[in-house]
Amino acid sequence: MADSYEPLILIISGPSGSGKSTLVKKLLELPGTMLSISATTRPPRPGERDGEWYHFVSDTQFRAMVERGEFLEHACVFGRHSYGTPKKWLDEARAQRRDLVLEIDVQGAEQVRAKLPEAVAIFIVPPSREELEKRIRARGQDGEEEIRRRLERARLEMERYLDYDYVVINEDVGRAGEAVKAIALGARSETKRNRERVRQILKSFGG
Numbered sequence: 691m692a693d694s695y696e697p698l699i700l701i702i703s704g705p706s707g708s709g710k711s712t713l714v715k716k717l718l719e720l721p722g723t724m725l726s727i728s729a730t731t732r733p734p735r736p737g738e739r740d741g742e743w744y745h746f747v748s749d750t751q752f753r754a755m756v757e758r759g760e761f762l763e764h765a766c767v768f769g770r771h772s773y774g775t776p777k778k779w780l781d782e783a784r785a786q787r788r789d790l791v792l793e794i795d796v797q798g799a800e801q802v803r804a805k806l807p808e809a810v811a812i813f814i815v816p817p818s819r820e821e822l823e824k825r826i827r828a829r830g831q832d833g834e835e836e837i838r839r840r841l842e843r844a845r846l847e848m849e850r851y852l853d854y855d856y857v858v859i860n861e862d863v864g865r866a867g868e869a870v871k872a873i874a875l876g877a878r879s880e881t882k883r884n885r886e887r888v889r890q891i892l893k894s895f896g897g
């Protein structure tokens with residue numbers, strides 16, 4: 691019997707500048723993983739291509755997607771733009787028998803965990819406020835006011851870290867990358883996640 695694959699859902703959250711996206715890329719190096727591409731009303735930044743990391747939509751399109759019930763979760767992030775995880779990625783992951791990586795904020799993570807309690811959530815923490823500020827400044831994207839807001843938001847988000855199964859302090863990107871991969875591999879091998887497959891194997895023994 692071809693067993694159906696129930697994808698592992700890996701949620702990654704963390705403040706902007708924590709190195710989250712780099713760590714998501716590391717995770718995607720693991721065979722058998724795929725990225726959930728969020729829909730967002732935020733305009734693309736220079737160099738961002740539609741469909742690569744985000745699907746850029748208008749407010750009207752986003753609202754229509756909400757009304758059609760197309761999202762697994764959606765949220766207005768920092769009172770500015772809307773972001774959502776289309777449910778279709780879950781079907782896609784199931785069809786491709788791959789695990790699904792969701793890079794979403796703390797509100798989205800809460801919604802996903804309410805619907806899919808078996809999801810594994812990882813929170814990425816910068817090593818210090820100073821380091822986060824340095825990284826945000828190095829990106830050269832923001833003015834003083836925006837930097838101040840990002841740091842305040844970072845604090846608010848980090849206060850939610852206890853809602854997550856794992857925290858990875860991103861002090862050294864190489865080590866943090868290994869940590870997120872190890873979490874994913876460990877979660878894949880959890881007994882409860884493999885019961886049905888092992889049952890099938892046992893059956894082949896005539897058990």
Ligand code: 5GP
Pocket residue numbers: 703704705706728729732763764765767773774775793794795796797798799
């Ligand atoms: P940015 O606009 O800088 O790419 O992302 C801003 C925030 O939105 C980040 O914290 C990111 O994790 C979050 N985000 C990205 N996609 C989604 C999504 O589909 N749902 C939710 N809830 N948050 C998202």
